[in-house]
Amino acid sequence: MRFIDLFSGCGGLSLGLLNAGFTGLYAIEKNPDAFNSLKSNLVTPSQSLTNCFKWDTSEIPLKNHDIHQLLEDKCNFLENLGHKQVVDLVVGGPPCQGFSTAGRRDPDDPRSQLVYDYLKVVNLVQPKFIIMENVKGITYKIKSDSPSPAHEIKLKLIELGYLPITFIEDASIWGVPQQRIRFILIGIRFDQIKSQLSNLHTNEILEISNQFSPIIKSKLEEFACKFKKLKGLPEIVNVGEAIHDLKTQCNSKQTYPQINATDINSKLFFQIASRNNIINNPYIRLLRKGLEEDYLPSGLRLANHNENTLKKFSKILQDVDCPEQKFKYNLRRRTTLPKPYLENEIYTKKLITKVLDKNLPASTVTTVPEDMLHYDEARILTVREFARLQSFPDWYNFQGPYTTGGERRKHSCPKYTQVGNAVPPLMAEGLGLFIKNELSHIIKKIFFPNVTAL
Template structure:
C-alpha cells in the first residue's frame, strides 16, 4: 500500500471531517478555515496544543503568509485568497493530492451563478470547484445539509445538489460522482443526522479501479436492513450499526450526568473517553495527563427556567406534546380556559407529576394548570431528550435541547459526544455568542453544531482509502511490469 494518502480539508471548521479522515488513515496536507475562532480549535487539535494560558504560536501562525501557513497544515483565510496563491496550487498539482474534501455552503448553488458575479449565494461552492479544477485530486468529497437536494420547482430551477453534481462531473478531466443521503446514526454516532454527500473519483482513477456510480441517490440504512434495489454503490461507505444497536443519548452521555451511579460506561462512552489515536504520538502522553474533562461546563438557569425544563421532561416522558403550553399562554393572556387547558391536562397527564430529579411539580390537574399558566409560552423549540433514542440533529444554538435528567441545557462536551468527538478533542474560544456577533463569531457550540460527525467521515474515508490504495497498487504494479 502507498506510504501516504493525503487530503486537503476546505471550509474545515473545527475539524470534524479531518478527524474522521485521520482515523481512516489519511494524512493532512493542509486545511483551510476563514474563522480564526474555529481555526484555533483545529490548530490546537491537529497542529500544536495550546497551553491553558494561551500560546504565542497560534498568533504567530496567523501572521504568516498563506504558503507558510499551508506548510504548517492550516491556512486561516478565505478560500478565495488561497486560489490567488498560484505557486501553491501549482505545487499541489505537481505533487498530487489524493482527496479534497469539505462542506461549502451550497444551498443557493446554481450552474448559472458562475457567470453572474453578483450572485453571492454560490460563490463559495464555485470556489471549491475552482480549487478542485486547479489541483486535480484523485477524489473529491462534498458534504452538506439534506435540504439542499430539494428542487426549487416554484422558481423553475433544479435543486442545488443536482446542479453541483453536474458541475463536479465536468470539472477538469471529469469525475465519476455518487450522490448519497447518509445518516450519522447508521455509522456509529449517537445522533440522527441526515446529510447529503457527493463522492467523486477522477475519471482515470475510476477507470483504473472499475468504479461506477449508480446514477441515482443512494440512501444509507442500518447494517441489518434488507438490501434495496441496486444494493451498495461502489463509492458508498458501508453502514456498521444494526437497528437494534443504534447508539443512544444514554450511551453517549450517561457517565457525564450527576445522576450517574458510577457503573461501567457504555462502549461508546468508553471510546469517547479514551480515544487518542488521531493525536500525534509525541503529544499523546501529555494529553493523557490533562485534568477534568474539557468543555463540560454545566449551564446555570433561573428557578423559573429550571421549572420549565422539569415540565418538558415530564411531558416528554409521558408522550405529551409541549405545545400544550400554548393553551396556558392563551388562558393567561385571554382569561378562562381557552382551548380546554384544564380538560386537556386531566385527560393527557398522569399524576403525581414528578421530574426525573425527584421534584414534585403537581399532584393534581388543578395544580398542573397553575404551572402551565405560569410557564406558558408560544415557543416550543426546546425539547427534552430521551435516554433511549439517538440525539436529534445537533444544531449551533445551545438552548434547543434539555437534558433527560437534569433541569438544564446541554454542555458543549455532551453535544460533542453526540457528534462522536472524543473527549481529548478540545474546543477553543468562547462557549457561545449572541446578537449581531452570530454573523462573525464561531464559538464552541457553533463549532460543534456545524461539524461533520467524525464517525461519518471515518466511514466514508475508509472506503475512499481502500479505493485509492488499490488504484496506487495497480499503478505501481503496471510501472514495475513496464520497466
C-alpha cells in the same frame, strides 16, 4: 492518501480522516475560533493523536484563511499541486445556511455560493476523489423553475471530469449517537475508473451516476456495519450511552459535587467536579481511549438558567412522559414541541426545543444549545455533551467563546456553533476508510469488470 479540507471548521472531518490513516496537507477555514480548535488539536503531535497534519507553512501560513483570498493569492500554487498530483482527496462541507430547510433558503445568500469555490479548488488541485457533505436541503429546488443546487453541482463536476455519486446518509449508521441526515457526494475522477466517460455526453454520465449511486450507498452501509464491529460498537448507540457519566444529579435527584467552571474567570458558572455513575460501555471506551480513568474533559460549564427557565424545563420533562399531556398535545421526545403546548402550557412562542430520549440516538445536533433539553435534567446540554453526541473524543478541546450574541455573532464562532457545524469524526473516519480500502475494488468488481481500476 493526502487530503485538503475546505471549510474545515473545528476539524471533525479532518480528525476522522487522520484516524483513517490519511495525511492532512491543509485545512482552510475562515473563522479564527474554529481554526484555532483544529490547529490546537490536529496540527501538533500529541499522545492522543500521533497522525497529525503535515502542513507546509512555506506556501500556506498556519492560520485561518478566507477561501476567496486563498484562490486569489495561491492560485498558481494550487494549480502546481494539481500538475504534480500531490493531492489525492479534497473534502469539505461548504456552509449550508442558504440550502437548509430550517432557514430561509435564500438563493442569493452569499454563503450558498461558497460551494462553487470548493469546486474551483477541485479544478485546480485535481484530486483523485472528493467528498462533499451538506444538508439534505441541497437536493431540493430553491426556485421552482431551476434545478436543485445538488444537481447543478453534479453537472459542474462532470464538466470538471468527475463522476458524482450522491446519496442521503444517516450518521448513526457509523455509531454516532445522533440521527443526523446528510447529503453526501463522492466524486471519482474519470481516469480512476479507466472508462471512456470523458467521451460521453453529460446526460449519459448523469444516467450512470443515478444508476451507480444507490449501489454505492448499499455497499457503504454494508461497510458501516463492519466498521462498527471493528470499533466494538453496537448497531445503534443511544444518548444515554453517550452522556450518562456527565450528569449533574443522581437518580434520587441529589446534586453531584460541582466546582467553579474552569474555562471562565467567574464565580457565577459551575461544572461537575468528576464523572459520575460511570458505565464503561464501548462508546465511552472509544471516545476516552488512551485517557486516564479520572480524566475530566473540558467543555463542562453548565448553563446558568434562571428560576423561571428551570420551572419551564422541569414542567416539560414532566409533561413529555405524562400520558394525559402526551395525548392532549401529541408530545413526543426527539421531536419539536408543538406550538399549542408551548403557548398554552409553557407560555412561550419558541418552537424548536426537543427533549432527548436516553434510549435512542439524538435528533440532529444544531448550533443552538437551546434546541435540546437533557433527557432527565432541567437544563440544556454542555458543549462536551454536544461533542459526545457528535463523536468527538474527550481529549478534543474547543477554542473560543462558549456562546455569543448580537454583533459579536457576525465575527466569532462559539464552541456550540463549532460542534454543531462539524462533521461527526466517526462518520468521517468511516467514509475515509471506505474510499481508501473499498471503493476501487467496488469499481473494478461490480461496475467495470472488464477494466482495471487504479
